[in-house]
Amino acid sequence: MYIKDLYAISPQKTHDLSFENGEWQVLNEYIYKAVEPSYQDLIPNAQLRRMGKAVRMGIGVSLPLLGRNPKPDGIIFGTANGGLEDCIKFLNQIVEYNEGTLTPTNFVQSTPNALAGQVALLSENQGYNMTHVNGSLAFESALLDASLYFDNYHGEEKNLLVGAVEEISDYNYNIDRLGERFKEELVSNVDLLGSGTKGSYCGEGSTQFYLSNNPDNSLAEFKAFKQSSYLSENEIGEFVKSFLDEQKLDTAAIDCLLLGKNGDVSTDSWYEQVEQLFSGKPKVYFKKSVGEYRTVSAFASYLAVRLLNGQAGYLIENGATEKPRTVLIYNHFDAVRHSLILLQK
Amino acid sequence: MTTNREELIVEFKEHLIKYLNLLDLTPADIQNDVPLFGEELGLDSIDSVELIVLLDREYGIKIKNPTEGRQILVDVNTIVDYIIANRTK
Numbered sequence: 001m002y003i004k005d006l007y008a009i010s011p012q013k014t015h016d017l018s019f020e021n022g023e024w025q026v027l028n029e030y031i032y033k034a035v036e037p038s039y040q041d042l043i044p045n046a047q048l049r050r051m052g053k054a055v056r057m058g059i060g061v062s063l064p065l066l067g068r069n070p071k072p073d074g075i076i077f078g079t080a081n082g083g084l085e086d087c088i089k090f091l092n093q094i095v096e097y098n099e100g101t102l103t104p105t106n107f108v109q110s111t112p113n114a115l116a117g118q119v120a121l122l123s124e125n126q127g128y129n130m131t132h133v134n135g136s137l138a139f140e141s142a143l144l145d146a147s148l149y150f151d152n153y154h155g156e157e158k159n160l161l162v163g164a165v166e167e168i169s170d171y172n173y174n175i176d177r178l179g180e181r182f183k184e185e186l187v188s189n190v191d192l193l194g195s196g197t198k199g200s201y202c203g204e205g206s207t208q209f210y211l212s213n214n215p216d217n218s219l220a221e222f223k224a225f226k227q228s229s230y231l232s233e234n235e236i237g238e239f240v241k242s243f244l245d246e247q248k249l250d251t252a253a254i255d256c257l258l259l260g261k262n263g264d265v266s267t268d269s270w271y272e273q274v275e276q277l278f279s280g281k282p283k284v285y286f287k288k289s290v291g292e293y294r295t296v297s298a299f300a301s302y303l304a305v306r307l308l309n310g311q312a313g314y315l316i317e318n319g320a321t322e323k324p325r326t327v328l329i330y331n332h333f334d335a336v337r338h339s340l341i342l343l344q345k
Numbered sequence: 346m347t348t349n350r351e352e353l354i355v356e357f358k359e360h361l362i363k364y365l366n367l368l369d370l371t372p373a374d375i376q377n378d379v380p381l382f383g384e385e386l387g388l389d390s391i392d393s394v395e396l397i398v399l400l401d402r403e404y405g406i407k408i409k410n411p412t413e414g415r416q417i418l419v420d421v422n423t424i425v426d427y428i429i430a431n432r433t434k
Binding site: 045046049050097100101102103104105108 | 364367
């Protein structure tokens with residue numbers, strides 16, 4: 001799958017490429033909120049006023065991509081929670097008004113597939129339309145779906161809009177905080193990895209890719225990806241090695257490693273095991289930029305494409321390679337769901 | 346409970362802004378005699394359902410007949426007149 005175009009709204013200024021050009025936001029917050037562009041010229045007011053943040057960000061990323069590329073043959077998104085804020089409002093209304101008259105907007109906006117549906121409506125796209133809600137592997141599932149789609153069309157050019165979105169809602173933040181996923185103390189994202197405590201900081205964002213099975217003029221390629229749940233810590237090294245073996249690569253072939261290390265002392269050791277396999281390799285800790293959320297691997301993929309094209313090189317730690325050719329992303333959520341994504345230029 | 350018509354108009358407009366997320370408007374921006382579903386506010390069919398919910402929750406008015414609804418949900422004046430005549434709370 002070849003990446004022809006991409007766009008992201010994230011806690012960094014990715015929407016105007018400031019982030020890619022070296023402007024890195026230092027975040028001293030418990031919540032890493034997305035820096036959103038003005039949507040006024042993009043989304044009709046009558047629709048914008050109804051949109052929850054997830055839908056707003058998703059459409060805010062989709063429409064620019066659709067505006068500068070041919071109409072895709074399908075739209076595939078991944079999201080763990082979709083418009084959770086609207087969902088909780090709707091559920092609370094059911095209780096508050098004793099299952100009586102309920103407002104349609106919160107319900108319409110809160111379903112996870114509201115985004116893909118609205119993008120299709122706004123762009124008059126009647127092609128394949130799918131939303132994957134596989135928790136912290138939702139983006140990986142969207143990638144898998146896209147790959148299977150392209151497999152059906154050898155020799156015939158097809159294009160897909162593929163991406164992910166996640167919003168922070170008070171509800172899910174508080175639940176996750178009680179589950180010790182997020183830190184109680186405040187540490188700057190500069191020092192995130194040395195915080196020495198449990199949990200991380202909550203992020204959000206939307207990232208999308210315009211994918212094609214035609215390699216012409218592509219920015220990079222999703223070469224391979226693999227996911228697994230319930231590995232044990234002593235199996236993670238073998239998981240990575242077997243993935244590389246399947247691609248007929250060894251660790252030396254990887255120019256840069258993107259790791260989802262998030263400053264949580266209870267689960268960062270998994271990343272350290274993978275780092276040991278690639279000792280001395282250039283690496284990027286992408287959650288220092290955007291925090292932790294369930295579809296953050298989409299942002300990691302976005303960053304990988306930027307790196308492969310010579311952008312955002314300032315983020316590479318201990319590396320001489322400013323423009324790598326092969327990048328491996330390893331991410332896990334709660335040390336339960338693990339994913340590897342290999343990108344090449 | 347507001348009984349003064351002018352106060353009720355302002356109160357209704359505040360509800361209208363809140364329920365329909367017309368956050369860039371103030372009550373003064375909404376004219377009493379301008380059709381809600383015309384070009385001025387640009388409301389649509391989903392908004393009409395939101396308005397029905399608003400009337401139910403805030404004023405205890407249930408509109409079940411679509412024909413009746415079309416005669417009530419015209420502009421601020423027609424809605425406020427209907428509220429004054431039919432409110433149960």
